[in-house]
Amino acid sequence: EVHLVESGGGLVQPGRSLRLSCVASGFTFDDYAMHWVRQAPGKGLEWVSGISWNGDAAGYASSLKGRFTISRDNAKKSLYLQMDSLRPEDTAFYYCVKGQVVSGPFDNWGQGTLVTVSS
Amino acid sequence: DIQMTQTPSSLSASVGDRVTIICQASQDINNYLNWYQQKPGKAPKLLIYDASNLETGVPSRFSGSGSGTDFAFTISSLQPEDIATYYCQQYEDLPTFGQGTKLEIK
Numbered sequence: 657e658v659h660l661v662e663s664g665g666g667l668v669q670p671g672r673s674l675r676l677s678c679v680a681s682g683f684t685f686d687d688y689a690m691h692w693v694r695q696a697p698g699k700g701l702e703w704v705s706g707i708s709w710n711g712d713a714a715g716y717a718s719s720l721k722g723r724f725t726i727s728r729d730n731a732k733k734s735l736y737l738q739m740d741s742l743r744p745e746d747t748a749f750y751y752c753v754k755g756q757v758v759s760g761p762f763d764n765w766g767q768g769t770l771v772t773v774s775s
Numbered sequence: 776d777i778q779m780t781q782t783p784s785s786l787s788a789s790v791g792d793r794v795t796i797i798c799q800a801s802q803d804i805n806n807y808l809n810w811y812q813q814k815p816g817k818a819p820k821l822l823i824y825d826a827s828n829l830e831t832g833v834p835s836r837f838s839g840s841g842s843g844t845d846f847a848f849t850i851s852s853l854q855p856e857d858i859a860t861y862y863c864q865q866y867e868d869l870p871t872f873g874q875g876t877k878l879e880i881k
Contacts, residue, residue, distance in 0.1 A: 691870075693819075701811075701819065701862055703870040715869050718776060751818055759866050761809040763830070765818035 658682040658764040660752045665769030668742055678735040678752030678766060686710070686730035689755035691762060692737045694748040702748075705737065706755060742773045777801050781863055781873030787881045794850040796876045798863035803843050807867040810839055810848045813875075814859045822861075823848065855880060 664676040676692070691706040705726040707714045714726050725738040735752055749768035756763070778801040788794050798808065806826040811819040821830045823839035826846060836851045850857055858880055863873040 700875045701813075701864075701872040703864075703872065706870070717869065759807075761821050761824035761830075761866070762811075762819075762864070762870075763821050763824075765820070767818055 658754060660754065660764060660766035662750065662752045662766045662769035665750065665771045667772045667774065669775050670743060670773055672742055673738070673740045674742060674771060676737040676739065676750055676752075676769060676771070680733045680735065680752075680754070683754070683764075685733040687757060689758070690728060690735045691753040691755050692726065692735075693751045693753050693762070693765075694746075695751070695768075696745075696748040699748075704750070707735070709757065739771070742771075744773050747771060747773050777804060777865055777868050777871050779863055779865055779871050779873040781876055783876060784874060785877045785879070787879045788853050789881045790853055790855060792853045794853050794857075794878065796848045796861055796863075798841075798846045798848070798873050800844045800846075800865055800867075802867075804865045804867035806842045807865055808839075808841070808846050809864045809866070810837075811862045811864065812857075812859045813862065819862065853878075853880075 659681045662678045668674050692704040705716045707726045723741045727736045751768045752766040753762040754764040780799045782797050808826045810823040813819040822833050827839045838849050840847050860875045860877045862875050
């Protein structure tokens with residue numbers, strides 16, 4: 657069974673940084689692209705970023721304006737999201753999501769970690 | 776970015792009703808369209824992938840259709856456990872989601 661467990665969320669002041677982590681189990685991690693999807697409280701889903709199976713390719717939502725960096729460590733079966741210059745509008749639940757070998761549907765989701773950006 | 780317009784934003788129906796949600800893409804996305812169900816306080820769950828394929832373990836009352844720019848998601852006979860918010864999502868380009876449809880029991 658696939659498990660994705662996020663950590664690293666919390667309360668952070670505007671302008672500061674935060675790093676989210678996700679540990680995966682139950683599948684061959686380095687075979688699949690991985691993604692981060694976020695959801696502001698009471699709002700819809702927004703894809704944040706995705707990374708290829710080997711980390712060579714990454715994509716980001718245009719709304720982020722280069723503030724976030726996705727990475728992965730296949731030896732540790734872990735996915736990361738470095739979030740810099742955080743803004744109040746980045747407040748959301750951040751989900752770690754399993755993709756496909758290439759592009760495709762998001763077939764497994766973590767439980768989410770809440771990031772709150774506030775002074 | 777490809778915009779996904781999902782209608783209606785909310786829907787109230789009775790148990791046993793047939794329910795349909797529409798999703799329209801701002802450009803041709805072939806069949807690169809998925810549907811997700813999200814229950815309150817839970818992570819989303821994949822129901823339909825590539826427009827019309829039922830994910831393993833998903834009840835057959837759920838179905839999807841369409842290609843190009845116009846897609847539909849249907850619940851053939853609404854059950855109480857189907858109360859949730861439903862989202863479409865395209866992956867022809869960088870992924871984007873529809874705004875969601877909140878489904879309630881009448």
